[in-house]
Amino acid sequence: MWHDGPAIAAWRIGGRLVVNEIQRGGADCHALLLAITDDPEIAQIDLPSGEKVKPAAGFAVVATMNGDPKEVLDPALQDRFPVTINIDKVHPEAIAQLPPDVQQAAEKTALIDNEERRISVRAWYAFVHLRQKLMKSYSEQEAQQLAATAVFNTRAQDALDALVIGASQGG
Amino acid sequence: MVTDRNIYPLPEVVDNKDRRKWSIEPTQRMGARVYPKRSLLVVPLDASPQSQMTRNHELGHIRWSPPKPEVAASRNKLDMDVLQATEDMRINTKLADIGIDTSSGSLSNNVVKAFADDLLKSNNVRQLILVMVAVTGQGENEETFKDKLSGHPIGDKAIEIAGMARKIMWYKGNPSFRDTVRTAKWLQALLNGTTPPTRVKLPWGMNGKSGGADDQLESLMKIIRNFGTGRGATRKVPWGKMKIDTPPRVHKVDGYMGKGKRASDEGVIPTRPHRLLIDGRVFSRVRRQHGGSVLVDCSGSMSLEPKDLKNILAHSPGATVACYSGNTHDGVLRVLAQDGRQVKDEFVAAPAGGANVIDKPALDWLTKQARPRVWCCDGQVTGIGDRQSALNTLECESLCRRSGIVRRDNVGLAVELLKKLSRSRK
Numbered sequence: 001m002w003h004d005g006p007a008i009a010a011w012r013i014g015g016r017l018v019v020n021e022i023q024r025g026g027a028d029c030h031a032l033l034l035a036i037t038d039d040p041e042i043a044q045i046d047l048p049s050g051e052k053v054k055p056a057a058g059f060a061v062v063a064t065m066n067g068d069p070k071e072v073l074d075p076a077l078q079d080r081f082p083v084t085i086n087i088d089k090v091h092p093e094a095i096a097q098l099p100p101d102v103q104q105a106a107e108k109t110a111l112i113d114n115e116e117r118r119i120s121v122r123a124w125y126a127f128v129h130l131r132q133k134l135m136k137s138y139s140e141q142e143a144q145q146l147a148a149t150a151v152f153n154t155r156a157q158d159a160l161d162a163l164v165i166g167a168s169q170g171g
Numbered sequence: 172m173v174t175d176r177n178i179y180p181l182p183e184v185v186d187n188k189d190r191r192k193w194s195i196e197p198t199q200r201m202g203a204r205v206y207p208k209r210s211l212l213v214v215p216l217d218a219s220p221q222s223q224m225t226r227n228h229e230l231g232h233i234r235w236s237p238p239k240p241e242v243a244a245s246r247n248k249l250d251m252d253v254l255q256a257t258e259d260m261r262i263n264t265k266l267a268d269i270g271i272d273t274s275s276g277s278l279s280n281n282v283v284k285a286f287a288d289d290l291l292k293s294n295n296v297r298q299l300i301l302v303m304v305a306v307t308g309q310g311e312n313e314e315t316f317k318d319k320l321s322g323h324p325i326g327d328k329a330i331e332i333a334g335m336a337r338k339i340m341w342y343k344g345n346p347s348f349r350d351t352v353r354t355a356k357w358l359q360a361l362l363n364g365t366t367p368p369t370r371v372k373l374p375w376g377m378n379g380k381s382g383g384a385d386d387q388l389e390s391l392m393k394i395i396r397n398f399g400t401g402r403g404a405t406r407k408v409p410w411g412k413m414k415i416d417t418p419p420r421v422h423k424v425d426g427y428m429g430k431g432k433r434a435s436d437e438g439v440i441p442t443r444p445h446r447l448l449i450d451g452r453v454f455s456r457v458r459r460q461h462g463g464s465v466l467v468d469c470s471g472s473m474s475l476e477p478k479d480l481k482n483i484l485a486h487s488p489g490a491t492v493a494c495y496s497g498n499t500h501d502g503v504l505r506v507l508a509q510d511g512r513q514v515k516d517e518f519v520a521a522p523a524g525g526a527n528v529i530d531k532p533a534l535d536w537l538t539k540q541a542r543p544r545v546w547c548c549d550g551q552v553t554g555i556g557d558r559q560s561a562l563n564t565l566e567c568e569s570l571c572r573r574s575g576i577v578r579r580d581n582v583g584l585a586v587e588l589l590k591k592l593s594r595s596r597k
Contacts, residue, residue, distance in 0.1 A: 108184055
């Protein structure tokens with residue numbers, strides 16, 4: 001028995017399909033996306049049930065990814081997305097949820113290109129939450145050290161020192 | 172969870188300028204540096220505490236140092252190595268001040284010991300002082316370096332100078348780059364005075380007084396100790412404007428203090444072989460002639476009377492003799508004798524008020540006169556407003572050393588030297 005997935009469902013109702021982390025999809029997935037994102041006038045899929053489906057008016061696709069699309073995506077698939085928005089800032093609300101002492105660090109380190117050096121906002125969240133929990137049993141300094149070691153591993157001391165230097169008065 | 176083999180620092184966190192994309196390259200500890208214009212950080216990436224300290228030191232530069240320190244060096248007429256050593260001291264001490272662990276230092280103790288041995292062996296005063304200043308605030312490295320230097324005559328002084336530099340830097344607390352420049356100017360003035368002296372041809376046994384690096388450093392340290400490490404130590408007083416007064420020199424004077432060489436056909440060591448085929452006068456013979464110059468400080472602190480000046484004039488025949496003194500903002504240098512002729516007695520007196528004010532311009536004038544150059548002054552130099560400063564005093568000391576000027580504290584000592592100079596000339 002055939003069940004509609006999110007793409008066909010969006011086609012039928014003329015809805016918006018959001019493809020998260022598009023660069024992680026395999027070749028089969030990308031081939032299907034080529035068919036889904038074809039021009040509405042000619043796009044058509046024959047379902048295993050024998051039904052022929054066409055996209056309803058208003059259908060749109062939004063895809064998200066990390067990295068440069070030109071380097072990762074097939075040119076034909078890239079061509080299906082006429083508008084590209086480069087987001088080079090962490091969402092302010094995500095940053096605002098962190099304590100002030102790590103906000104700036106999280107914002108800047110999350111945008112580092114080199115994956116080996118990057119520290120994600122999630123890692124900072126993990127550090128902050130762990131620190132808060134540990135502060136119930138340890139002093140602030142000990143809690144900070146333990147949380148940093150658990151989350152940042154060998155870079156713990158560098159991360160903590162950078163926070164202290166970054167918080168100092170410049171000049 | 173972050174799991175890196177290389178331990179990368181986080182320059183982005185300490186950088187004031189947004190949107191700058193930093194690159195990091197690995198290096199040895201001694202090769203660590205920052206290229207702010209290229210946003211490049213070159214640091215060791217291993218887990219040792221010394222490498223950790225090195226990374227923090229470079230992060231300190233990113234946070235607190237200006238991107239173009241060479242501009243500040245050029246604007247303030249500072250040698251780059253002096254500014255760099257002083258800035259390193261500021262970064263180290265600031266890191267410790269904000270709570271960063273600097274106890275390990277950035278080098279292993281064996282390297283520091285070998286480095287100190289090498290510097291002591293070469294007896295390079297300038298390098299010793301600069302390295303001592305640069306390692307100040309580097310925890311164990313500083314202590315090891317001090318241990319190696321202590322007991323050595325110049326090493327002890329280098330330790331004392333670095334300690335004073337630190338106090339000058341932290342005089343107001345939390346030093347900025349301005350304080351680095353202020354301290355570097357003080358250090359530069361001191362180091363300028365330790366440059367190897369220009370050899371002056373003085374009577375036998377008298378060169379030693381201005382020759383030894385240790386003696387010279389001690390005399391400079393007396394000056395800086397007097398001024399302390401407060402604000403007055405690093406505030407330079409501008410020099411006053413100098414006017415040169417040349418009254419008519421009506422009296423002819425017999426005698427010569429200078430000396431010169433002329434070609435001769437008799438001698439032991441041929442010094443002019445090119446003359447063999449011209450006139451055969453290949454030897455040199457020393458002869459007496461006009462020459463030498465004497466500058467006398469006539470400020471109030473010298474308590475000179477006309478008879479003292481006449482005494483100097485009497486013992487410097489054929490030499491250029493001048494005296495100077497100043498008012499609040501300017502001063503007059505009067506030429507009393509030149510080319511074997513002297514002025515009338517009525518001009519042999521202090522040419523202006525009882526202040527110094529123009530010591531450095533007067534010394535500049537003396538450097539353009541014939542050797543040997545003698546300066547009769549008690550060493551108390553002042554700038555505009557008759558104010559004193561360590562920088563002004565060190566500037567004069569350094570000029571004397573560079574230009575082969577011999578200073579004598581009072582007329583008695585100056586006359587004694589002039590007598591020996593006259594006697595030693597053939």
